[in-house]
Amino acid sequence: MNRRHCATAAITLVCALALLTAPVQAMAAPVPEPTPSATAPTAGGKTLEEVRQEIDTLYRKAGAATDAYNLAEEQAEKQSGEIVRLTESITEGRAKIAELKDRAGAQAREQYRSGGLPPGAQLVLSGDPYLFLDGISQARQGQQATKGMLTELEQAQEDLETYTQDANLNWEKLEAGRVKQAKAKKSINAQIAAAKKIESQLAAEERARLLQLEKDAASTAQAAWLSSGALDDINREASASGKAALAFATAQIGKPYVWGAEGPGSYDCSGLTSQAWAAAKRPIPRTSQEQWRQLPRIPIHDMRPGDLIIYHSDASHVGMYVGDGSIVHAPRPGRNVTLAGAGSMQILGVVRPDK
Structure with a gap:
């Protein structure tokens, strides 16, 4: 009886030792299958890496077009501001010309009331030498004032013409900028739509792997940059x-x-x-x-x-x-x-x- 107990204990000990020394993988959970490679073709026939590069190119083109759009918008804002400034200058110029013309008309009416004779003739006919000398001085001042007014009127008209030409030129630039903006906007929307279409055709698992590929590509580039000693x-x-x-x-x-x-x-x-x-x-x-x-x-x-x-x-x-x-x-x-x-x-x- 004691021998039977000893034999049973020995067998139990051997079984226990066998279990403890068994290979680990025999008791481990099943190993999951590896995920498909980035070189495996997608439903569209391209590899995920090719898809990643294609999408990246499309978004980069959209970024370049966005820059063109933003620059055109910035220039349009400047030109619009310049047009507003020129419009104000044109309005001021027209008001100034109208004022000068009113003054010239007043002088013409005054001459008409005096019989239409020039100032010199009026002074000679006055018969008063003191009045004559005083009138000569006033006449000269009047002539200078008239000459100055005419010069000012001429300059005002030239300025108005320049302002008008500049305003027209800025309108042309503004319209050209709007055309450029429209082209850039069309290009941006087309590139983004193309990129989104490619992504939408991927399965959910492929989109997840695509995102991981983007992160991996960025990490690889960053690691190479850091290892170059750039920092x-x-x-x-x-x-x-x-x-x-x-x-x-x-x-x-x-x-x-x-x-x-x-x-x-x-x-x-x-x-x-x-x-x-x-x-x-x-x-x-x-x-x-x-x-x-x-x-x-x-x-x-x-x-x-x-x-x-x-x-x-x-x-x-x-x-x-x-x-x-x-x-x-x-x-x-x-x-x-x-x-x-x-x-x-x-x-x-x-x-x-x-x-």
Whole structure:
């Protein structure tokens, strides 16, 4: 009996040891199947990576068209203001000409009442030498006044003609700008619609993977930029104006991108940066291309928070450097104002609004 108990205990111990030493995978949960690769074709026949690049290209074209639209709008506002100023000048000029003509008419009526004789003849016929001498002086003053009035009238008429020509020229520019705006608007809507159509044709799982591909591409670009040593020795502090601009820009995080918008509820990329610097009492150009063209450029290694980083070879995108290798920017339609890696896109250069 004791032997049977000992044998049973031995068998139990062996079974327990076998369970404890069994391979882990035998007791683990089933391993999930790997997700499809970015190189796997979608329903449309293209790989997700090809789709990502196509959508990115469409949105970049929309961004360039948005810049053209914004510039045309900015120019139209300036021309409209100039037309208003010229219209006021034309109105003032017409009033001045009318006043001068009234004065000239009054002089003509006075001459008619005096019999139509010239002042010199009237003085000779007076027979009074003192009156004659005094009249000579007054006549000369009257002649000078008449001559001055006629000169002033002639100048007023020339000015009026110039104002009218300038106003007509500005109207022509304004109309040309409106045509340019309409073309840019059409292009923007077409590019955005094409991008949205491509995304809408993807399955929900594919859209999720597409978003991950976008993040991966941005992370890869950022990592390459950081590993290049671009941020070495960049530890400068923002200026007082830069801090104010940065505070405004970061306060907009979470608001949607809308092309042509400059707040307060939504922004496009340059709408965000221009309004941020306007809040810092340093007005800058409205568009990213004009910001690149007009603002002082600085080397990347001299960059400090508040500076603007211009992206792509056509300067069609802009973000504000916040420090630690990051920017705040309004990315594109369908996205919100957010933080991103400063090197996640192709950098064209850096500009400083308060240099």
